[in-house]
Amino acid sequence: MAGTSTRQAARVRRHTRVRRRVAGTPERPRLAVFRSNQHIYVQVIDDAAGRTVAAASDMETDLRAATESKSDRARKVGALIAQRAKAAGVDAVVFDRGGFRYAGRVKALADAAREEGLVF
Numbered sequence: 001m002a003g004t005s006t007r008q009a010a011r012v013r014r015h016t017r018v019r020r021r022v023a024g025t026p027e028r029p030r031l032a033v034f035r036s037n038q039h040i041y042v043q044v045i046d047d048a049a050g051r052t053v054a055a056a057s058d059m060e061t062d063l064r065a066a067t068e069s070k071s072d073r074a075r076k077v078g079a080l081i082a083q084r085a086k087a088a089g090v091d092a093v094v095f096d097r098g099g100f101r102y103a104g105r106v107k108a109l110a111d112a113a114r115e116e117g118l119v120f
Helices: 002-021 070-087 104-115
Strands: 030-035 040-046 051-057 094-096
Touching: 002 094, 030 104, 040 070, 040 104, 051 070, 070 104
Parallel strands: 030 094
Antiparallel strands: 030 040, 040 051
C-alpha cells in the first residue's frame, strides 16, 4: 500500500513541526501520545534530562479488556498516566499530540488526564 507510507511520513512531518515548539522541562515535562490502529501509548518525558518520568498504554494487562471500545481504553490510559505522573511529582505537562489530530482517542486521553488533575 503506497498510501500508508505517505500518511506515516506526513504524520512524522507534522510531529516535527510540533516538536519545534514543544519541549519538556523538569518542571513541565512533555506528555507524548502515540496512537496505532489498535493501541494507544503515552509517556511523560523530561527532554532536558532525556528520560521518561512515567508511561502507560492499553497493552498493560489490567487494561487489555477486548470488550471496550478504543476510546474507552484511551480514557483509562489518560487517567492512569495522570495518576502515575502525579505519583512521580509532576502536576503540569505540555501536550504533544504526536502529529495526530486532536480528536477521537487523542482527545479522550487528554480529557481523562485533565479530569484526574493533570494541568495542560
